[in-house]
Amino acid sequence: MTTPGAGRVRQNEIYSEGVHDRVPSVPTDFGELERRAKSAMSQRGWAYINGGAGEGSTMTANRRALDRWAIVPRVLRDVSQRSLSIELFGQQLAAPVLFSPVGAGGLVTRAADVHIGRAAAQLGVPYIFSNQGSAPMEDVAAAMDDVKPGAPRWFQLYWSTDDDLVGSFLQRAEAMGAGAVAVTLDTTMLGWRPQDLNLGSLPFARAEGIAQYTHDPRFAQIVAQRVADAAASGGADSPKPSIGAIKTLFEIARNVPGSVWANLRAKEPRASVQTFLDIYSRPSLNWNDIAGLRDRTKLPIVLKGILHPDDARRAVELGVDGIIVSNHGGRQIDGSIGSVDALVDVVDAVDGRAKVLVDSGIHTGADVFKVLALGADAACIGRAHMYGLALAGVDGARDVVANIIAELDLTLGLSGNTDVTTLTREALKEIR
Template sequence: MRDAGLVRQSTVYRAGTLGRRPVVPTDFAELERRARRASSAEAWAYVAGGAGEGRTMRRNRAAFDRWAIVPRMAAGAVDRDLSTEVLGTRLTSPLLLAPVGAGALMGKDSDLAIATGAAATGTPYVFSNQGCNPMEECAAAMGDTPRWFQLYWSKDERLVDSLIARAEAIGAGALVVTLDTTVLGWRPQDLNLGSLPFAKGLGIAQYTSDPVFQEIAAERARQPQERPKVTLGAIRALLAMSRNHPGSFWANLRSPLPRASVETFLDIYSNPGLSWEHLATLKRRTSLPVVLKGILDVEDARRAFAIGVDALVVSNHGGRQVDNAVASLDALVEIRAALGPEPTLLLDSGIRTGADVFTALALGADAVLLGRPHLYGFALAGAHGVAEVIRNVVAELDLTMALTGARDIASITRELVREQPA
């Protein structure tokens, strides 16, 4: 992406002379405000909420604020090259879209729209294991644009293998195993509303489209089921399950399968007993590069590379799992210092702007994953909104490079940032 910043500025300003302002705000604060207005209470609690008192979310941002960029003058960085290589794939910029579960809370066919918006900008998308559209449909929407697949390790090993095989079949460039959600964290915003999207069949499309899961759920549906007490809430839940399950709404309403699928998902979607022994089996179960997401500790990072994984995503799950956890950026600095320049490290959690991307790269990230901002763009303007958020972030990264004298991604080094006194 050459001159991405100047092209983006020109597009916005030229439209402005004709009286047209951006549908998607160019700053994160306004983007978040408008997305909140466009969302239901349940959607906002799930997408924007964090664990406990929200200290980890605040710490993620405080970590970025502690580092200042040091502009360098008269460097003549007229042409900037934002491309980079990650796990053997050439990317147009060091930005990927993070997996976000149950995105349909913010709008219909969320994963398809995000895939389409990502493809419009050539940006890789990590398909969520808790997505609302099957990975095959999302892959078709992306064409040749790189895609990865996030794996939640199920209690059922056959299901794990089935999901891996499907990821290979859609041409995924990597398997991203999320380690930090073997159980859901304490999320008061959702709890106070009694709202869990998966309990209504939302965010389980990778499962209901999977042949192994279908087998397990069908067997459950054949067993005698206790009838829930008939209440208005129970009726609403049944209607939601029927609406979110594949197939005809009216046929689903008469079938035990939607409810059986939800209950099966809740029982087996993640394995609390996930261990390093499980993870060590991956290299013989798939030919895909293996990425572990959720690493925050140096010893865990060393152990991961010792069992042969290809990359790590340093992440605290956007502050959604453990309250008062270490900031992802702080963990990145420690892990990079301990492991040296060679291992591939990506950063997730807290990225909001192009300046944030620059800071993360300067502190040792090879690339970053953008989470909530792209979902906010989707809430405002569908696939177009996703693409606009990406263009804005990449444009700011490009202009920051121009103003600091960085001609390419390799030029974004530790010398271009400075830690500020507390």
């Protein structure tokens, strides 16, 4: 879609409101957005959403990788009409931007995924539903369809130790209209995350971020069997109660389906948490599993977490449809390569045989411009939309990404370009 400019439209909206002394509900620069979001979020929520692995060096590497590339504008070109539209797996998207999956969004607000889904639907770009979401995928899909029937959505898959549960997730993703399944490869174990560790805070231990599981029929079977087995064996000794344990029990009861009082008396809620912790991810995940995935789903398969060109080649050889170059926002390995430093080699290795997306450290429209020029087909936005959600709910999540899209449009035109699909590395210069 060629338009006179999403950027100018967004600017005019904000400046028109300024005439009435009304300022944007979310800051238009990432630094201020981050500062205000910290004030709006709980300590546990901030630790989980903002935190990285180890000393945070991978988060720093993500930004340095983007800063190594400078945009080289061209002038005296007609840029009055510009196109941000792209096609991904048969879906035409309004812009080359996706809302990344962020687990345990309930730390920011209840049913966070429903709000994020509505925000994405309003913008006409996909939301990759988190496997560790705070609302079941069916509820998020219904909310998006209320905004715009058939609004684009994908599903993120964490590969469980229970293969039948993997199959159930895939079936549900197909049924709720997912446009692709993004298999997360880099979180077969949780990374060392000091911000969470220093608080002793694992959201999933409080049933925060396990809604995909507690609403799944296969997961319910596993839990029921575990409860029955425990009863048959006489059950385990209960730990000595503490104020903290009692508070956690109330939180679990609140975060799983059913009434809080019924859940407090039942064994299934606590068993659900322990079951999730035992089976949610599989360290033995390997290429043979990916090779067999095509037989299990009709959806386009995207592998999320690839950073090495040899892994990208292997993925393409197996016939995957897309790759997300990602280091999980710096949350898994301290000292990892920056995503954008890995992007160029992955793009060259793929050589057009699959779609290439990228995330981690992408905060602005100028960042999106750079990764598109480096060969990515689209960029995924993570923490930024969660900060907007913390500040202003659905409107905040939407406006943060709308601002990124607006800046992308302006950067496209101001650099002398008119179509995001025709950007090349000639638009950039590497700074060493």
